Amino acid sequence: MANYITQTEFDKVIHQEAYSNKNVNNKKYNEIDEKVDSEIVFEFGGPWGVTAIMLGFPTLMYYMWGCLYFYRGQLVSPFNVEFWQLVAEGAAPTWYSTKIYVSFCLFELFLAFNMPGPIVKGAPVPCLKGKQLDYLCNGVTSWYATLILSYIVHKLGWFRLPDLIDQFGHLMTAAIISGFTITIVIYMHTILQGNQHRMSGNFFYDLFMGAVLHPRIGKVDLKMFAEIRIPWVLLFYISVSAAIKEYELFGYLSPSMGFMILAHFLYVNACMKGEECIPTTWDMIYEKFGFMLIFWNFAGVPFTYCYSTLYLHFASIDNGAPLQHSLPWTIFCYTLLLTGYYIWDTANSQKNRFRMSVNGSHIPRNTFPQLPWGTLKNPTYIRTKHGNLLLTGGWWGIARKAHYTADLMMAFAWGFITGFETAITYFYPVFFVIVLIHRVRRDLERCSKKYGKDWEEYCRRVPYIFIPGLI
Structure with missing residues (x-):
């Protein structure tokens, strides 16, 4: 039976219920968590597949x-020799582009x-016997400092x-070299420190997936830093540069270039204003810090998600x-973007504020913008034997991955604005469709x-994954 509680009771009651529930057969379910967390499953085609990705994606x-x-x-x-000669010349690394890229990364790390x-608690970490790590969430102040x-x-x-925008090719090379360099340095440091986790024994696969689960320099969690402070900020500034x-x-x-500014601003601002929600996400709890996350955040996202801006x-x-389109088409693109953004922002907010309340780490934030229905007043959920509570209210009672559907709405809007x-x-x-299908699986x-x-x-109560009545 679903449980209904008022918002005034939400944080206190739901945390106490989750805590009490976890203490029933706690040892048994800790063992389940540890087994799932430590299980080695070859993904992305195994060693051969990830090696192809590391060479093929750049x-x-x-x-x-x-x-x-x-x-x-x-x-x-792709076999045109003249084409690759042009690319080699236009994207050759330069001191100026390297200085720009490295200075930006170091400045964001300084911030x-x-x-x-605020400092918030992450989700319980199975390999640390349920310990909750502290995360310094200063994304908003860092973001505004960067803008100013x-x-x-x-x-x-x-x-x-x-x-x-003028140095794009050279900057991309600086980012690609940095992505490989950071991957290797982090991997070797982890092995030398004996801090590796969930290793397969295959060098290339472990380099791709990573060796360390919670990389830190002092109070800065490198995984969370890399996820939002580098890719989305740099993506936004590429659009600003073109504008x-x-x-x-x-x-x-x-209006077309203005669309890209708005689209990328909304995305990076959402990441910053909701940074305190990130410590409870899949990436922080489960994913290791290897090529997959490092290269993707330092080079892949900012230098591939910007193709609409480059084309314009x-x-x-x-x-x-x-390049401009008809007024109806332009209005359609803006409407699709803003509708997708609203669903994506509020769905993520609902889920992560629920998780934080379960973990006892929820803190009220007034960061801009706080959208209606971002926090559920009467959330429904399933109390599992494992101890966790599965949210079935809000967007999460409509579709299990409603936030992914909204993310795709925004992604296609980015393409539609170019024609x-x-x-x-x-x-x-x-x-993104391919990535999300794999991730959902x-x-x-x-x-x-x-x-x-x-x-x-849970699947019976919320039968649809992406779109109610369809899939």
């Missing part, structure tokens, strides 16, 4: 950038160490933000004017093992 990044930069989005033969913010300083340095001419360039060239900002930028240069002249601007949404398998019959009951 190559794919160069290929798609080259098609956008030199051929304005047309797909050329992560020094800016004020970037405006100052651009205004004073110390660094011109349009240089980011400033467009304004300098044509004297105005087009190059199209405006070729056409002598910014249909090139397939490259749809790389992000198509790739992993999550469903893990939850089935962990909760057993209670998971079957």
Whole structure:
């Protein structure tokens, strides 16, 4: 039977109930958690698959950038020697681009160490016998400090933000080299310290998945830092760079480029304003810090999710004017973006505030914007024998992965705003579909093992994964 509680009782009652429930046969369910956490399952095609990914994905990044930069989005033969000569020249590493990229990463790390913010508890860690780690959540103050300083340095001419779009190929190479370097350094340091976790015994697979579960430098959790402080901030500034360039060239900002600024601002701002929710997520609890997370956050996200911005930028240069669409199509794109954002933001907020209340780590935040229905007033849930509470209220009573559906709405909106002249601007949404299907499969398998019959009951109550009545 679902349980109903008022918001005033929420934090206290739900935490006490979860805590009491976990103490019933606690040893048994701790063993289940530890077994699931330590189980080695070869994914992504095993050692051969991950090796292909580590070599192939950077190559794919160069290929798609080259098609956008030199051929304005047309797909050329990957065996074209002249094409790769152009790419090698246009993306060759330079001291200037390396200095920009490394300085940005170090500045964000400096802010992560020094800016004020609340400290929240993460979820219980199975390999640490249920210990909850502390996370310093100063993303909001770091984000605003970054915005203010970037405006100052651009205004004073110390660094011109349009240089980011002009130096894109060189910056991408700096990021790719950094991603590989950090991966190897973290891996070797972990092995030398004897701090490795859930190792398969295959070097390439373990390098890809990672060796360390909770990498830290002092009070900064590197996994959480890499997840939001580097990729999304840099992605936003790539769009800002293109927008400033467009304004300098044509004297105005087009609705299409304005869309990309809004889209990327909403995403990075949501990550920062809800940073305290991240410590209870799958990445923090289960994923290790290897190539998969390191390269993806330091290079993959900022330099592949920006293809719509790049295409709009190059199209405006070729056409002598910014790319614009009909008013109905533009309104559709903005509506799809904002609708997806609202569902995504409130769904994540509902789930993670529920988790934090269960863990006793919920703290009220007034970070902008706080959207209606972001916190459930009368949440329903299933009390499992394992001890965890499975949320069945709000968006989570409509679909098990409603936030992923909303994420995909935004992703396709990013592509739609560019039109249909090139397939490259749809790389992000198509790739995201593949990633989410794989991730959902992993999550469903893990939850089935962990909760057993209670998971079957949860699936009965919430039968749809993505879209109610469809799938």
